[in-house]
Amino acid sequence: MDDEPSAIEGLAIRLAAFPEVRIIGQASTVDEALALINQCAPDLVFLDIEMPGKSGFELVKQLQPEICPAVVFVTAFHHYAVQAFEVRALDYLLKPVKxxxxxxxxxxxxxxxxxxASKQQLLAAVDQLQQREQQITPGIEPDYSIHQDKLVIQDGHQPVQLVPYSDILWIDAAGDYMCVHTGDATxxxxxxxxxxxxxxxPANFLRIHKxxxxxxxxxxSLEPLNNSEYxxxxxxxxxLKVSRTFSxxxxxxxxPNKPAG
Structure with a gap:
């Protein structure tokens, strides 16, 4: 996934030389890439970090943990910065790709x-890379707290965010990290x-999957699947998938007929 057509075409040409690789889709924005991943469930994604509107990091945040593919980052960042990925058993390619x-x-x-790599590893790598890029040492304060009708999120190297509970659509977990999704941000x-x-x-939040x-x-709406899943x-x-355990x-x-508590 890249925002430059020439870069996508060049990478596709190089990948064609590897018989073990089959290209099943290409995207130039994070939204397009996310739709392709959800539809095609690829084993591997080549992901540019700098994309229009949203970065490749934003795509990582929105991946559902159950279908998180392997990721090879494509970046123009200097080598010292992408060393953060190496310690997480991820890989990266520097532009121009050789x-x-x-x-x-x-x-x-x-x-x-x-x-x-799991989504937790990807988020940890993103977190480490962003901290090294900004030369910020993470504090020891809690990263979230309660503030009346809002969730207060302190992401270490980002401004404090006050997210109204009513704006939160869903939350997914990746180990020690939680991705809080609203209609237009994560x-x-x-x-x-x-x-x-x-x-x-608050009480209107319910676990629907591990x-x-x-x-x-x-x-x-709810659409029934096999084995009492939805x-x-x-x-x-x-x-979102609802597992049988929580359905x-x-x-x-x-x-609507649930008795009042």
């Missing part, structure tokens, strides 16, 4: 295809799902 370096990256991905904070559910979020919390007020469609047309409680909470 065929020999591309071959190394593909070989590395092939060796780790069935144990690719915020990352360090927190545990259990802590958020039990101590922070890694996903949804705001019930933003669910528009797809929940939100007010922004985002679709019964979700249906109960959404039922």
């Amino acid at each position: 065929t020999e370096r591309l071959a190394e990256a593909i070989a590395r991905v092939s060796d780790n295809l069935y144990r690719p 915020f990352v904070m360090r927190a545990r799902m259990k802590s958020l559910i039990q101590q922070t979020l 890694s996903t919390i949804v705001n019930l007020l933003h669910i528009n 797809h929940a469609t939100l007010s922004n047309n985002k679709t 019964r409680e979700l249906k109960t909470r959404l039922s």
Whole structure:
């Protein structure tokens, strides 16, 4: 995924020389890339960091943990900065991409295809890279707190964000990181799902998957799947999977005949 057609074409030409690689889609924006990933569930994504409107980091934040592909970052950043990715077992390519370096990256991905980096690793790498780029040492203060009807998020190297609970559509977890999604932005904070559910979020938030919390007020419809699972469609047309473990409680909470508590 890249914002420059010539860069996409050049990378595609180089990738064509590798029989183990099959290109199933190309995108020039984060929104296009996210739609392709959700539709095609690729094993590997070549992702540019600098893209129009939203960065490649924003795409990482929006990936659902259950379908997170392996990622090779494509960047013009200097080598010292991208060392942050190396310690997370990720790979990167510096522009202009050289065929020999591309071959190394593909070989590395092939060796780790069935144990690719998790979303937690990707977020940790992004966090580390951004801190090194800005020469900021993270503090020891909590990264979130409660403020009346808003979630207060302190992301270490970003301004404090006050996000109204009513604006939050869903939250997904990646280890020590939580991605808080509104209709037009995603915020990352360090927190545990259990802590958020039990101590922070209001009652209209419900866990629907081992890694996903949804705001019930933003669910528009439920589509039944196999094995008592569902797809929940939100007010922004985002679709989330509801696992069998949590489907019964979700249906109960959404039922118009539910007795008043």
